[in-house]
Amino acid sequence: MIDLHTHTTESDGTCPPVELIAEAVRAGVEVLSITDHDTFRGYDQALSVARSSGVELICGIELSTKLNGRSVHLLGYFPQPDGEMADFREWVLEMQASRRERNVRLSERLRELGVDVSLEEAEAIGRGMTGRPHFAQILVQKGYVANIRQAFDEYLDESARGYVYRREPQLTEGVRRIRGAGGIASLAHPTRIHGHVAALLPDLCAAGLDAIEAYHSDHTPQETEFFLGLARKHGLKITGGSDFHGALKPEARLGAGCNGNLNIPREVVDAWGRSPAKSPACP
Secondary structure (H helix, E strand, C coil), X not given: CEEEEECCCCCCCCCCHHHHHHHHHHHCCCEEEECCECCCHHHHHHHHHHHHHCCEEEEEEEEEEEECCEEEEEEEEECCCCCCHHHHHHHHHHHHHHHHHHHHHHHHHHHHCCCCCCHHHHHHHHHHHCCHHHHHHXXXXXXXXXXXXXXXXXXXXXXXXXXXXXXXXXXXXXXXXXXXXXXXXXXXXXXXXXXXXXXXXXXXXXXXXXXXXXXXXXXXXXXXXHHHHHHHHHCCEEEEECCECHHHCCCCECCCECCCCCCXXXXXXXXXXXXXXXXXXXC
């Protein structure tokens, strides 16, 4: 079983990195990638445990980028981190600083709307990588909304009244940075992207995009086949994963997706041409 898209408590998941490895063993996941938002901390903490547990752990990350003015997520994979990882990690720290600055303004904006949610409360949950999902949890806990989805719809999404801008790199810059560090750049959960993905891909491929996440918990079988077809058409590598967040998204099960809709063949990773089993740690 393979799962190349998971999150830990180091970003917006609810499962600590070491516990995620234990969950992977229990679920029968043999190849795993931790793709926390804008950080490698979860991967760093889990690496030694993964090795002793027999789990092939691929170094990964999920970046928030901009495409045509909208937020689009980009996955980076480093099965053999032999590029400019030191520079890439430094750049990622800059992205973390912009996240923190956005959170300060977000808490101020919510208070302007009469919503008593402080930055300190969100950071108590999110710690170093606090983001909108952690603000959403506080909104639910305090009764402002009924669930996480409503929190985003009414306050946190780009079209919601509480949204505040965050400085994010353009998707093309994210691709360039990932590839410059020796990584594989994959378009995350393409079904969520505004606009027709098929029409966007030629320009993205020209900018160096390596792969597309054809397998994802959000995808119907028809969408999976559609994205696999686009990958074949454009010569893209394929990635896929559950987008596991633990209790925050209990419907997305590790390795299995939603209602068992995830079944990633081993050939997906083999086609990358680099073996994660022999990979060194991210420097």
